[in-house]
Amino acid sequence: MAFQLVLPDSKSVSQAPSPLAYAVDRTFFYAAAAGALAIILLVIYILWEIGGQALPAIGRSGASVLVNTQWDVQNSSFGILPQIWGTLYSSLMALLIGGFIGVSIAIFLTQDFLPHSLATVFRTLIEMLAAIPSVVFGLWGIFVVIPFVRPAADWLHDAAGFIPFFSTSLSGPGMLPAVIVLSIMILPTVAAISQDAIGLVPYKIKEAAYGLGATRWEAILKVILPTASGGISSALVLGFGRALGETMALAMLIGNANQISLSLFSPATTLAALLASNFPEAGAIERQALMYAALVLLAITLVVNVAGTLILLWTSRKMAKA
Amino acid sequence: MTNASVLEKPTATAGAAIDCNIDKIYYGKFLAVRDSNIAIEKGKITGFIGPSGCGKSTVLRSLNRMNDLIKGFKLEGNVHFHGQEIYDKxxxxxxxxxxxxxxxxxxxxxxMSIFDNVAFGLKLNRFKGDVEERVQHALTRAALWDEVKDKLKASGLSLSGGQQQRLCIAxxxxxxxxxxxxxxxxxxxxPIATRRVEELMLELKNDYTIALVTHNMQQARRVADITAFFSVDISQGGRTGHLVEVGPTDQIFDAPQEKLTKQYIGGEFS
Amino acid sequence: MAFEASPATPAMAIPSGSDGKPPSLGYNSFEPRALWNLILTLGLWAVAALGATPLLSVLYMLIVKGGARLNGELFTELPPAGFEMGGGIGNAIQGTLVTVAIASLISIPIALFAAIYLAELRPLSRISSVARFLAKVLTGFPSILAGVFVYAAVVLLMGSYSALAGGVALAVLMLPTITLTAEGAMHMVPQRMKDAAIGMGCTNTQVVWSVTLPTALPSIVTGIILAVARVAGESAPLLFTALFSNYWLRNITEPTASLSILIYNFSSMPFDNQIELAWAASLVLVMIVLGFNILSRFIGRPQV
Structure with missing residues (x-):
């Protein structure tokens, strides 16, 4: 197999790789290909396992699980509408708060509001936030956030209880503490991707804005943010995706109550919290229903994440052309 | 008109180290080079000149199959190295x-260190002899030895641009x-580093066969024994490079046979 | 309309309406756009301060509440039951280290090989683009689903919860992250360096081993450390794979405790002793995670 070049002069030390080198090269290639294939097979295997385990539940109750509101193990009646509602509602609220703060911080750190060295310190602080484990946030939420927001929540309920958001009182765990902690958890994701997106805005565009006599905020709001809007939207979508899949902090803070309410102060539940709290003790039938819930969660996050990734890809291509 | 020189069939010169008969080079659907036949003669420096986009680098890189790395690369024709077709299966x-x-x-x-950079190829080829002596020899040939002999352990990246290039030659x-x-x-x-590298090429010529792509006509004139002039036709939205003329350097510069060569040498386009 | 009509008319800027005077170029803080500028800037400072508060609060609580129990007993004792006093989190630290080690052993080799394939060997092939896309999707994958998957694939198969299953679940989370960061790191190696190796007649393997990997190594190690740090804090995938245990781990086929599950379990207990241990465990966990993060910053610094 080793091909040899025959040369008239033999002064050169050049020679073909040894048979061993060829064998190593080939083995190495196949090992690397196997690694890449492993990722593809893993995804297929995940879908196959979760889908396969959920199949009996899908066959038994079909789409009715999606609209049923009861999770009744005794009667084997399983519905996950409250969980779907809770997942979407908590994530959306967290996106509103965490997204706003995250984008603001991205502006704060990229538009010379701080001297360079301080900006680095602040950026590190925000990045550290991403490193705090979810369960630690849960613990902090129980012992810091809930006692802290309770007086305000009670006051709001008394004064403005007619507004649906404040229609119940906060008795401990509930939607609001969960949303607050969730906002904090997605904030670093949003801030980091938004900073990258703003960093991609060509300097000449900023220069052009200032050259026209724009103030700092006119340049930011009317030129820089619109130019970076693609990247910022993908930051928001990916932050939303992160919120959807978040489990532990929510399981610890949201109260795990099977109900649908607009109120920020009432306990609620999410798909991930349902899995976390019911899976370990579930019997065979309930486990199939839980697998169904897992599949729904997978589908929702998949759609959101694919959308976010595509937006990111699309905008970076657009930026590369510009 | 530009095809005139192609008509004379490449003579398989006895002294040719590489005999290159390229009919067409494609990158995907894009025809990058056509009809370029050159013999790279042993012990001589062959300079490739021509305007940018004329395919001179593409031709050079197809002589040791570096172009294989580029997706969609396809070569029609053949390249013989000491009589062996390097594009054979x-x-x-x-x-x-x-x-x-x-x-x-x-x-x-x-x-990696300066020493390891030079020794890299020796290790690659499982060289059994005296590596240190070879490294010193190579660095001396590259006119770099005196500058680096006291810091062979230093990183190759710590050198200046001109020194780095001589290191790469070593x-x-x-x-x-x-x-x-x-x-x-x-x-x-x-310019100073350029001059050193040029001197180096002239010295290396005694032992090596060199093919040199240069954007600088004067450089070709200074160092090349044989000069090949490439040009580019711009047609149907594509740019296709091709060889116009090849001959002894003096002849190409002083008495070019082709009108296009004359125009280029005369500075009418670049 | 890209910009607000700028107050080019000097009417506002020039107090005396005298004609012929040049427009004032000084600051005018009461002009609406200057006022807006000020309000927005103050607002931004407030929001930024708000964003930084939680971290400070979390760190404060960890140090005050968790620090109180930071002693030798914490690392050597087993968790207390019910009304018991004292106790430690020794087996949880052990369990976290073991599951993370198992996850690293499984995921790092596969991820590096995959990254080499994606970055170096066949970057443009169909397999690579599909694998790259799926890896990106997997990084956004809710971590609890890794637990659900491993429950079905490993726990049911082995017939019991185990440290091994927990490790596999964490490996599922590490694999795509390490693959993508390692691929990125290899991409950053300048093509001209690889060209140099190829031009000398290196085989693919030799190019990767002698040029790409050594050059990209600091960034790859950074990526690995960050992935390790991230999964060390994970709890959702361990809930029903590694489960929990009140005893020391003797065999990786047994269920094991972990710091994160201990915090979860103890946070809902009505005993002060357990709550204090939950804070202490949080402090240890955060120190491990932040320690890895800081380490990665030192390694990741470009070394020339």
């Missing part, structure tokens, strides 16, 4: 590159390949 490009060394446009030392000649391809080796260098 059984030929391993890795082996071809070990015999036909290359120096690139940008100096590209590895991020690295390429350490294994004494039979041919050295140099792709605009001076384009990133200042």
């Amino acid at each position: 059984g030929v391993d490009p890795v082996v071809v590159r070990r015999h036909i060394g290359m120096v690139f446009q940008q100096p590209n030392p590895f991020s 690295r390429a000649v350490a294994t004494q390949p039979s041919v050295l391809l140099m792709d605009e080796p001076c384009s990133a260098l200042d």
Whole structure:
């Protein structure tokens, strides 16, 4: 197999790789290909396992699980509408708060509001936030956030209880503490991707804005943010995706109550919290229903994440052309 | 009209190290080079000149199959190296590159010590002899020894641009390949460093066969024994490079046969 | 309309309406756009301060509440039951280290090989683009689903919860992250360096080993450390794979405790002793995670 070049002069030390080198090269290639294939097979295997385990539940109750509101193990009646509602509602609220703060911080750190060295310190602080484990946030939420927001929540309920958001009182765990902690958890994701997106805005565009006599905020709001809007939207979508899949902090803070309410102060539940709290003790039938819930969660996050990734890809291509 | 020189069939010169008969080079659907037949003669420097986009680098890089790395690359024709077709099915490009060394446009030392950079090729070829002596020899050939002999352990990246390029030349000649391809080796260098590299090429010529792509006509005139002039036709939205004329350097510069060559040498386009 | 009509008319800027005077170029803080500028800037400072508060609060609580129990007993004792006093989190630290080690052993080799394939060997092939896309999707994958998957694939198969299953679940989370960061790191190696190796007649393997990997190594190690740090804090995938245990781990086929599950379990207990241990465990966990993060910053610094 080793091909040899025959040369008239033999002064050169050049020679073909040894048979061993060829064998190593080939083995190495196949090992690397196997690694890449492993990722593809893993995804297929995940879908196959979760889908396969959920199949009996899908066959038994079909789409009715999606609209049923009861999770009744005794009667084997399983519905996950409250969980779907809770997942979407908590994530959306967290996106509103965490997204706003995250984008603001991205502006704060990229538009010379701080001297360079301080900006680095602040950026590190925000990045550290991403490193705090979810369960630690849960613990902090129980012992810091809930006692802290309770007086305000009670006051709001008394004064403005007619507004649906404040229609119940906060008795401990509930939607609001969960949303607050969730906002904090997605904030670093949003801030980091938004900073990258703003960093991609060509300097000449900023220069052009200032050259026209724009103030700092006119340049930011009317030129820089619109130019970076693609990247910022993908930051928001990916932050939303992160919120959807978040489990532990929510399981610890949201109260795990099977109900649908607009109120920020009432306990609620999410798909991930349902899995976390019911899976370990579930019997065979309930486990199939839980697998169904897992599949729904997978589908929702998949759609959101694919959308976010595509937006990111699309905008970076657009930026590369510009 | 531009095809005139192609009509004279490439003579398989006895002294040719590489005999290159390229009919067409494609990148995907894009025809990058056509009809370029050159013999790279042994022990001589063959300079490739021409306007940018004329395919001179593409042709050079197809002589040691570096173009295989580019997706969609396809070559019609053949390239013989000491009588062996390097695009034959059984030929391993890795082996071809070990015999036909290359120096690139940008100096590209590895991020390892100066010594290891030069010894790299020796290790690659499982050289059994005295590595240190070879490294010293190569660095001396590359006119770099005196500057680095006291800091062989320093990173190759710590050198200046001109020194880095000479290091890359030392690295390429350490294994004494039979041919050295140099792709605009001076384009990133200042005039003084350029001059040193040119002197080096003239000196290396005694032992090596060199093919040199240069954007600088004067450089070709100074160092090349044989000059090949490439040009580009711009048609149907595509740019296709091709060889116009090849001959002894004096003849190309003083008495070019082709009108296009005359115009280019005369500075009518670039 | 890209910009507000700028007050080019000097009417506002020039107090005396005298004609012929040049427009004032000084600051005018009461002009609406200057006022807006000020309000927005103050607002931004407030929001930024708000964003930084939680971290400070979390760190404060960890140090005050968790620090109180930071002693030798914490690392050597087993968790207390019910009304017991004292106790430690020794087996949880052990369990976290073991599951993370198992996850690293499984995921790092596969991820590095995959990254080499994606970045170096066949970057444009169909397999690579599909694998790259799926890896990106997997990084956004809710971590609890890794637990659900491993429950079905490993726990049911082995017939019991185990440290091994927990490790596999964490490996599922590490694999795509390490693959993508390692691929990125290899991409950052300048093509001209790889060209140099190829031009000398290196085989693919030799190019990767002698040029790409050594050059990209600091960034790859950074990526690995960050992935390890991230999974060390994960709890959702361990809930029903590694489960929990009140005893020391003797065999990786047994269920094991972990710091994160201990915090989860103890946070809902009505005993002060357990709550204090939950804070202490949080402090240890955060120190491990932040320690890895800081380590990665030192390694990741470009070294020339």
